[in-house]
Amino acid sequence: MAGRELDALIQIFAKLPGLGQRSARRIVLKLLQAPEARLVPLARALADAARAVRVCSVCGNIDSQDPCSICADTERDRSIVCVVEGVGDLWALERARVHGGVYHVLGGTLSALGGTGPEDLNVASLLMRVSAGDVAEVILALSATVDGATTAHFLAERLAASLVRVTRVAQGVPIGGALDVLDDGTLATALLARR
Numbered sequence: 001m002a003g004r005e006l007d008a009l010i011q012i013f014a015k016l017p018g019l020g021q022r023s024a025r026r027i028v029l030k031l032l033q034a035p036e037a038r039l040v041p042l043a044r045a046l047a048d049a050a051r052a053v054r055v056c057s058v059c060g061n062i063d064s065q066d067p068c069s070i071c072a073d074t075e076r077d078r079s080i081v082c083v084v085e086g087v088g089d090l091w092a093l094e095r096a097r098v099h100g101g102v103y104h105v106l107g108g109t110l111s112a113l114g115g116t117g118p119e120d121l122n123v124a125s126l127l128m129r130v131s132a133g134d135v136a137e138v139i140l141a142l143s144a145t146v147d148g149a150t151t152a153h154f155l156a157e158r159l160a161a162s163l164v165r166v167t168r169v170a171q172g173v174p175i176g177g178a179l180d181v182l183d184d185g186t187l188a189t190a191l192l193a194r195r
């Protein structure tokens with residue numbers, strides 16, 4: 001139906017979250033109907049983003065600078081580190097504006113079924129941050145799934161030897177729900193009611 005270039009574009013959109021073949025075709029058609037107004041600016045924005053994207057060497061956040069803008073922000077409390085599974089969770093907590101400390105992005109959870117072990121996650125770098133001595137509290141803001149709970153338990157054990165205080169977000173977090181899908185109020189309550 002469409003040429004090779006257009007089909008490649010449709011397939012890229014179709015793989016994005018919330019989209020399928022049908023939505024992808026509609027988006028591409030919309031872009032093509034006004035190339036100068038939509039397609040060209042999109043291509044430019046994508047190229048700029050691809051050039052600028054950096055993974056923060058301190059916390060694992062995605063930003064256009066390294067260290068990321070959160071780690072580089074001197075107003076933030078570096079003694080409180082909030083551990084999250086992914087960058088989407090970090091962004092959700094930032095939107096809720098309840099955490100004045102810094103973050104550590106694990107990159108997933110431990111999973112026996114999925115074959116994900118501690119060496120596949122940013123665990124070593126977290127332990128190094130803590131042993132460097134500037135951290136007073138580690139907040140485990142992991143989702144309330146079996147894997148999330150297993151990961152929280154594992155981290156709490158690994159951190160027990162250090163003098164750091166380890167807290168977990170309260171279970172306002174629905175079972176099986178990732179932090180990213182929660183509304184800001186629920187997130188705020190969960191974080192403030194940590195223990």
Ligand SMILES: [Zn+2]
Nearest residue numbers: 056059068071
């Ligand atoms: Zn960072």
